[in-house]
Amino acid sequence: MKRDYIIIPVLLGFALLVAYAFYLIWRPFFIPLSWAAIFGILFFPLNRRLQRTISSQGLSALIMTLLVIVILVVPLTILSILLVAEVVSTYELIQAWFHSGVYKHMLSYFDQPFFQNLLRRADDVIDLGSIDLSSIVSSVMQRLSSFAVSQLSDIVQNFSRFLFSFILMIFTLFYLFKDGEKIVGFLRSLIPLPPQRREEITSQFTEVITATVLGDLVVAALQGLLGGIAFWILGLPSPVFWGSLMAFLSILPVVGAPIVYVPAAVILLIQNQYVKGVILLIWGSVIVSQIDNFLRPILISGRTKLHTLVLFFSILGGIYIYGFLGIIMGPVIASLLLAILRIYREDIVSPQHTVQPSVAAGTGESDQPGEL
Numbered sequence: 001m002k003r004d005y006i007i008i009p010v011l012l013g014f015a016l017l018v019a020y021a022f023y024l025i026w027r028p029f030f031i032p033l034s035w036a037a038i039f040g041i042l043f044f045p046l047n048r049r050l051q052r053t054i055s056s057q058g059l060s061a062l063i064m065t066l067l068v069i070v071i072l073v074v075p076l077t078i079l080s081i082l083l084v085a086e087v088v089s090t091y092e093l094i095q096a097w098f099h100s101g102v103y104k105h106m107l108s109y110f111d112q113p114f115f116q117n118l119l120r121r122a123d124d125v126i127d128l129g130s131i132d133l134s135s136i137v138s139s140v141m142q143r144l145s146s147f148a149v150s151q152l153s154d155i156v157q158n159f160s161r162f163l164f165s166f167i168l169m170i171f172t173l174f175y176l177f178k179d180g181e182k183i184v185g186f187l188r189s190l191i192p193l194p195p196q197r198r199e200e201i202t203s204q205f206t207e208v209i210t211a212t213v214l215g216d217l218v219v220a221a222l223q224g225l226l227g228g229i230a231f232w233i234l235g236l237p238s239p240v241f242w243g244s245l246m247a248f249l250s251i252l253p254v255v256g257a258p259i260v261y262v263p264a265a266v267i268l269l270i271q272n273q274y275v276k277g278v279i280l281l282i283w284g285s286v287i288v289s290q291i292d293n294f295l296r297p298i299l300i301s302g303r304t305k306l307h308t309l310v311l312f313f314s315i316l317g318g319i320y321i322y323g324f325l326g327i328i329m330g331p332v333i334a335s336l337l338l339a340i341l342r343i344y345r346e347d348i349v350s351p352q353h354t355v356q357p358s359v360a361a362g363t364g365e366s367d368q369p370g371e372l
Contacts, residue, residue, distance in 0.1 A: 033164040034325055038171035039068055040180055040211050047177050059331055061177035067171060082240045089238065197343055201336065208335040212328045219295055220250035221287050223257050230283045234276045236264065246288070251327055252315060257288050 038046075054060040128193045176183070184202070212339070236242070242264070246257040261284035268277035279336045306314070311331060317331020321358020 029168060029312070031322070031325055032169035033172055034322075034329065036169045036176055038209055038213065039169075039173055040176035041206055042213055043177075044066060044180065047180070057178050064177045065174045067169060068173060069170060072372050078245070079240070083244060086238045086241045166311070170355065193343070200343070201339055204335055204339045207330065208332050209328060212331050216251050216327070219292055220247045222291050223250045223296070224289070226259055227257055227284065227288050230280055230288070232260070234268075234280060236276075250292070250311070256292075261288065264365070269372060306331060306334060310338075 007039070010340065043064060047060065050060045050064060051057055054063070164284040188198050188202055191201060193201070224243040224245075224247025227246040228239040231237075231239035231242050242260055246260045249255050249259055250257050261280055265277045265284070267282060268274075311334070314330035314334040316325055316330075318326025318328075322329050
């Protein structure tokens, strides 16, 4: 027994040291490996069906990998070409708009009596006479122009790195399609919990990834597509750029596409283009924003939703740490943490107690802490 007391801690410490060294080796490839795992989980049901049809697991994995390449590369290539072209044209438009002084004409709208009355009331609080709107607009436009140029140069410089990461992701994805069930079974066996709890954690992991991609990314893509179509039909500049921006903002809870189409509609109304402004408002509020309400439940029915506050900061923090991957990793990490805390509460803190709704006084409320 004394010998075991010495050997076990030493063996555990050595295992942790080797695991840390293994982590350092794999850390540079975390992003492509994570994307490979995400796509492997998303296409796992289809891969299983294909393996039942084709006896060769290698051939079925190759077919699935080629399918993912087609699904990813073709739309992203087309979108990238259109987006780059529009960013360049938008930059040129902003430059021409700035040098022509059109913005001064737009600022003249603030000379109307309504705005002048507001400015007089605000002048009692802050000295508005010291504010030069023209110089502020000029400074903002110059900064936006330099930012756009720097971002374009960064995209060109990082393309080789992106291509290398994409190749690593595809390479990993092939082996996940081929041997994914064995890998998942091995990792599941390492979880020091009863089989039921292991299944609960792995199911939560899979469910959140599927729900995030289908419920958030697909809905956001549709909202951006429909928003961009509205901009294109109404003849507004850079529909692909603004549609892509609406798609990205739609992923963030509480934010959404209205941040783009509402100001655009207001600008149209200020410019006396009332028909276009009203059409954009109706299209955005009735079509674009309502997609989230009826399509999301269909795609992610039965999902255990995170609280809006937890989801909001999980996505923002995930984007800050992992970049675009954080849109998925943030909710996954938060959901797994809450699942572990729920298991701790039910199995350790109060293992004998079953959470049931209270029927006292006909309130139907539970006397247990609420779920996030």
